Amino acid sequence: MSNKSIGLSDDLQEYLLDVSLRESDVMRRLRVETMSHPQADMQIAPEQAQFFQLLLQLMDARRTIEVGVFTGYSALAVAEVLPEDGRITALDISEEYTAVARRYWEEAGVADKIDLRIAPAQESLAHLLETENLAASYDFAFIDADKSNYPIYYEHCLRLVRPGGLIALDNTFRDGRVAQPDIEEESVQVVHDLNKAIHSDDRVDISMLPLADGVTLARKR
Numbered sequence: 001m002s003n004k005s006i007g008l009s010d011d012l013q014e015y016l017l018d019v020s021l022r023e024s025d026v027m028r029r030l031r032v033e034t035m036s037h038p039q040a041d042m043q044i045a046p047e048q049a050q051f052f053q054l055l056l057q058l059m060d061a062r063r064t065i066e067v068g069v070f071t072g073y074s075a076l077a078v079a080e081v082l083p084e085d086g087r088i089t090a091l092d093i094s095e096e097y098t099a100v101a102r103r104y105w106e107e108a109g110v111a112d113k114i115d116l117r118i119a120p121a122q123e124s125l126a127h128l129l130e131t132e133n134l135a136a137s138y139d140f141a142f143i144d145a146d147k148s149n150y151p152i153y154y155e156h157c158l159r160l161v162r163p164g165g166l167i168a169l170d171n172t173f174r175d176g177r178v179a180q181p182d183i184e185e186e187s188v189q190v191v192h193d194l195n196k197a198i199h200s201d202d203r204v205d206i207s208m209l210p211l212a213d214g215v216t217l218a219r220k221r
């Protein structure tokens with residue numbers, strides 16, 4: 001995983017941020033605090049967060065799901081551009097990681113937009129579908145949790161987003177390991193198989209972006 005764009009030289013990465021990053025002060029402080037976390041590379045790249053903000057604005061998104069919150073950087077980016085009545089359903093299993101997120105969401109004044117649910121994401125997604133009957137009611141879903149469950153998250157999110165809604169999957173390059181001829185790690189194989197399945201999935205229009213660690217966009221038909 002990586003929180004900078006794969007394949008860019010350090011100079012070009014720095015240039016990209018210098019001439020294009022428009023990050024709020026609270027997002028910058030959260031990103032910097034997370035950089036000293038032992039799992040810092042789980043945080044998405046700032047240019048990726050800004051790209052999602054632009055997408056959500058283009059879509060007039062109001063309802064989003066996030067699968068994998070960590071210290072809250074991507075959810076904060078989304079919350080910043082949602083309208084006042086916009087809502088994020090944010091799923092994670094870690095009280096510890098998301099305690100940092102809650103602190104920054106409060107500080108940014110967006111905590112009311114974020115419904116954080118601490119449970120295995122598979123259970124939370126099933127609850128949204130089967131108990132809360134929220135199929136086809138979300139505009140956007142961002143999948144960024146444990147890679148072995150990506151196929152399940154993808155299928156659930158495909159039911160949860162409306163036709164015309166968008167799913168973004170993070171880390172679809174797995175640091176380039178998906179392209180190696182002999183994939184040894186099971187979770188890399190899972191993402192590689194899902195990449196191939198999405199390629200031929202006629203329920204969605206797709207684009208696989210060489211942004212950060214690979215971001216696949218799938219628009220529900």
Ligand SMILES: C[S@@+](CC[C@H](N)C(=O)[O-])C[C@H]1O[C@@H](n2cnc3c(N)ncnc32)[C@H](O)[C@@H]1O
Pocket residue numbers: 042043044067068069070071072073074075091092093094097119120121122144145146149
């Ligand atoms: C890559 S991080 C998310 C990064 C976040 N999107 C950001 O921008 O900072 C992955 C997160 O998934 C969570 N996670 C791992 N397995 C999970 C599961 N089975 N259900 C829900 N969350 C899970 C971890 O606790 C971790 O916070």
